[in-house]
Amino acid sequence: MPSTPQARTTEFVHTAAAVIEVVVEGSGPSVILLPSLGRESYDYDDVADGLAQNGFRVSRPQPRGIGRSTGPLENITLHDLAADVGAVIEAQDNGPAVVVGHAFGHYVARMLAADRPDLVRGIVVAAAGARNYPAELTALAVKCSDSTLPDEERIGYLQTGFFAPGNYPAEWLTGWYPEVSKRQLAASAATPKEEWWDVAHQPILDLQSALDPFRPRETENELRDRFGELVTVTVVPNASHALMPEAPAHVVRALTDWIRALDS
Secondary structure (H helix, E strand, O other): OOOOOOOEEEEEEEOOOOEEEEEEEOOOOEEEEEOOOOEOHHHHHHHHHHHHHOOOEEEEEOOOOOOOOEOOOOOOOHHHHHHHHHHHHHHHOOOOEEEEEEOHHHHHHHHHHHHOHHHEEEEEEEOOOOOOOOHHHHHHHHHHOOOOOOHHHHHHHHHHHOOOOOOOOHHHHOOEOHHHHHHHHHHHHOOOHHHOOOOOOOOEEEEEEOOOOOOOHHHOOHHHHHHHHHEEEEEEOOOOOOOOOOOHHHHHHHHHHHHHHHOO
16 A cells, blocks of 8 residues: 555535535545445545545545434435435535445445436445345344444454454454444335436446455346446455455555546
8 A cells, every 4th residue: 555645634514404524635536435334434544545645536424423424314215325425525526426335335325326426427336235135144234333242252243244264353343333323224224225226327336355245256247237338347355345444455456447447
């Protein structure tokens, strides 16, 4: 990874319903990074720095209820969470943006692409689960975030569901927001899946982890089978569902190459 970190600033975007804290670094074409279920955007630290050094303006909106982002979390849908991200892109006036969604974050990214295609030039679905995956994996994620459980027990759950063999998961003992996670799952359940999963207006990079239990290898081409040439599939070796802390340099290379190819 680059040795000189880019300076980071913090912005606040006010909407009618929410205030969104945004961590920003770099300059150039806009890239928006959205974290996974119940997680904070700092999971992207190394990836964000690498992208900034490669000539992009990288923005990380913290989801409602995380950091200094505020807004209703009850009785909302993915449309509400996507609108928060759309407001960030509009406020920055540097769009349309490439929007990267890690795991649950790709629900929000693709919802935004469906609702506001004018704001999105491309979508990256990173370590996204298959359209249908075992419910016990979501239950496993809940256990990972439960700080009342012993650390060693949680590390076992993280190793099973989120980290590939040899990638030690202790850093993910923190950074969880269980109440936010519960509300995000409710927002997803309140949104018909066909409103976002079956829609693609823009190019998609399907950035998969080779050892991700949420994305069995037999589902590798499900997005490409659905949307054809709009979808590019890239598989990251020796990574699982966490992906960002496991293989940041690989992620930076894959994102940089794909985004630059959008203009070629």
